[in-house]
Amino acid sequence: MTNLPDPLETQHRYIPNAGEDVREMLAVVGVDSIDRLFDSIPADVKLDRLLDVPGPWSEIESRRWFRALAARNVTAVDHLSFLGGGAYAHYQPACIDQLLLRAEFLTSYTPYQPEVSQGTLQSIFEYQTHQCMLTGLDVANASMYDGSTALVEAVLLAERLTKNRTKVVVAKSVHPEYTATLRTYIQNLGIEVVEVPWGADGRVDTEALRQACDANTFAIAVQSPNFLGVIEDYDSIAEVANGAGATKIAVVAEATSFGILTPPGAHGFDICVGEGQAWGVATQYGGPYVGFMVVRDALKRHMPGRLVGETVDVDGKRAYVLTLATREQHIRRGKATSNICTNEALIALAANMYLSLMGKEGLREVGEQCLQKAAYLRQRLSAISSVLLPFAGPVYNEFVIRTPFAAAEILRDLEHSKILGGLPLGDFYPGFDNDILIAVTELHTKEMLDQFVAALSAAISRERR
Amino acid sequence: MTTTAPEDNRYARSHEYVHVDGNVGTIGITEYAQKELGDVVFIELPAVGAQLEATDELGSIESVKAVSELFAPVTGEVVEVNELLRDKPELVNTDPYGDGWMIRIKLTDLTEVDELMSAEEYEEYIETESGH
Secondary structure (H helix, E strand, O other): OOOOOOOOOOOOOOOOOOHHHHHHHHHHHOOOOOHHHHOOOOHHHOOOOOOOOOOOOOHHHHHHHHHHHHOOOOOOOOOEEOOOOOOOOOOOOHHHHHHHOOHHHHHOOOOOOHHHOHHHHHHHHHHHHHHHHHHOOOEEOOOEOOHHHHHHHHHHHHHHHOOOOOEEEEEOOOOHHHHHHHHHHHOOOOOEEEEEOEOOOOOEOHHHHHHHOOOOEEEEEEEOOOOOOEOOOHHHHHHHHHHHOOEEEEEEOOHHHHHOOOOHHHHOOOEEEEEOOOOOOOOHHHOOOOEEEEEOHHHHHHOOOOOEEEEEOOOOOEEEEEOOHHHOHHHHHHHOOOOOOOOOHHHHHHHHHHHHHHHHHHHHHHHHHHHHHHHHHHHHHHOOOOOEOOOOOOEOOEEEEEOOOOHHHHHHHHHHOOEEOOEEHHHOOOOOOOEEEEEOOOOOOHHHHHHHHHHHHHHHHHHHO | OOOOOOOOOEEOOOOEEEEEEOOEEEEEEOHHHHHHHOOEEEEEOOOOOOEEOOOOEEEEEEEOOOEEEEEOOOOEEEEEEOOHHHHOOOHHHHOOOOOOOOEEEEEOOHHHHHHOEOHHHHHHHHHHHHOO
């Protein structure tokens, strides 16, 4: 059993439930202890003791101790980082964070009263407009939690469209954490997830896709650029999906790629979802981020989440209101299009500011810099003897290299030179233990890239010895 | 004010009517229901060929106020869907018993119809339900 204080016996300082209240609630739900409520959490990740914090101390002493502890963290700020895999360090114009500090933005994420919420509504409307322009689709919602849950909602939306189909086909090269989130959400819904492998070039194996898609398939989901960094061929994927009558879902985890890649809407995709962190939001320890969802007009009434529309007020002046709210949970309760989503208004506002500040030309330049710098590094690294590029498909700002040595060893060696050299692909795909996923952004200079090439070359030489 | 429900229809407690002609039942919502809902903006209906059991959810109706479920008053197979409603959902408001019909069902069991309310019973039912 745990060494934690028993809440039935001790009164918690900040939780006002008396032991008797807790006992009564447990009796109602039919369990005999608080611990039983956490049974679904695997034992090996459950902390069964109090945190190991010395003290008691004064505030001054506590702060000093915690600051020293925090200083042991390795961060992308004091290292040269090539980490990506769904979180990308891009330039953020300084005014974004400064404006986000305004207190009125922090809590006002539910603008149900248009007469007092025009500012919030307008910013969401602008955000939605950006999403539509970038994805080439018709209707965007006010945002979602993040990329993974946006994919889940897209799959659930597609499932609602077709009655009696139960299979969704997902490319193995969709962010594995997104697919894991999908599996968690749908585990009790009678939906089957079938994964399709990539071919030799790192793109979805269209023949395998064709075989996986049948009359029971309600949707296919692919990511581009995919988790290997490779840009998919939307057209050949759409053709296979059309043959099966499946809804086509495009996932985009690197949202600056919209600056130079043709959008999924232009290739006949029905839904585009993804992660908006790359739009000027700091990587900030993995969150909060912002998911986006954009759909064809015909799907708008099936789309979950909040939606802001433009209208005119009694004087004929432009005004904004929540639209199609009758399908949302505060009105439709259990029958709402989703009871597990909300919008990430503050982060969506940051993305809106970023996209407004960058504009069409700015976003294109970010895309071009990412593309060209990644191409330079990829070419330089591949010139190192024993470094291979396992996937030949076209890439944007992320790519995989393979060495004869364990990625974990190489990356540990690079850390001694204050370089975070990328993600070990084997952490996501068993068996790819020698592969490293490397991300490049506009923040990298030529000197930084050259420094990385030299450091990697040296690390490989050391491994060889 | 009472609304006049046509004598030759049968009525469900969930405010759908069925008009039986041979073994085919035409289904829609009542005058009372459309008035309660307000302006209808969207209607989601099943596909031709769908099998419905009596009291099954057959679709949904969205007005400016709310989205509500529609229920099948009888069991059978959907043989026709009113395609006009796709672009003109307001027909449900203006002519619920005529052009605002929703689906036609080939009835499996004609005796089910007898379990539904007559026009007179329905009028009484909505009097009680609306509380005046």
